Amino acid sequence: MSAARRGLFGLFGGRKSKRMPREGEGAEPGLFAGGRNMALKLPPHQYEETLRFYRDTLGLPVTVMADGVPVVEFGPMRLWLDRSESVSRSELWLEVVAENAADAEEALAAADVVRCDTIEPLPSGFRGFWVMSPANVVHLVAEPGQDSSEED
Structure with missing residues (x-):
């Protein structure tokens, strides 16, 4: 297969991929x-x-x-x-979608995930919250279909 067909990440060798198995307890599959x-x-x-x-x-x-x-x-x-x-340097923040913010909140609290709601205000009535991954990456956990800004 040519490098063009493999795409950018295919340029780094013929790596095979497989899904990692889940370890221990955690959120139900499909919650996030x-x-x-x-x-x-x-x-x-x-x-x-x-x-x-x-x-x-x-x-x-x-x-x-x-x-x-x-x-x-x-x-x-x-x-x-x-x-x-x-x-002082760039930071990448990610979004995680959860069908039900209350269920997501409960699952993340049970996993001792750090909440960081004061990092940036969310719009009034927004169904979601901020958390921090163990690598200090900020994640917005939100119900689907909620964009904080509409296009002009």
Whole structure:
């Protein structure tokens, strides 16, 4: 198979993949799913250059949302480019979708997952919350269909 057919990650050898088995107790399978939103929190000195990289250098489609935040269409994902005065280096934040935020909250609390709701306010009535992974990656846990900003 050619490198072009294998794709970018196929360039690193003919690795075979298999799903890792679950270990021990945890949330019921299917309670959580990866969301389509990622946020790249950028310090002011990296913001404009990063926007130009995705929009001009890579030529990816960018939509400016109602709150002024540019969103890069990153394949099936949406990469929000958030200018953040409170970070000194870029941080990647991820979305996890849960059909029921209350059930998700209970499962994550039972697993001693660190909540970090004060990291960024969520809109009034938003059904979700913030957590931190063991690697200090911020995750928004939210019920499906809730985008914090509508497009212009």
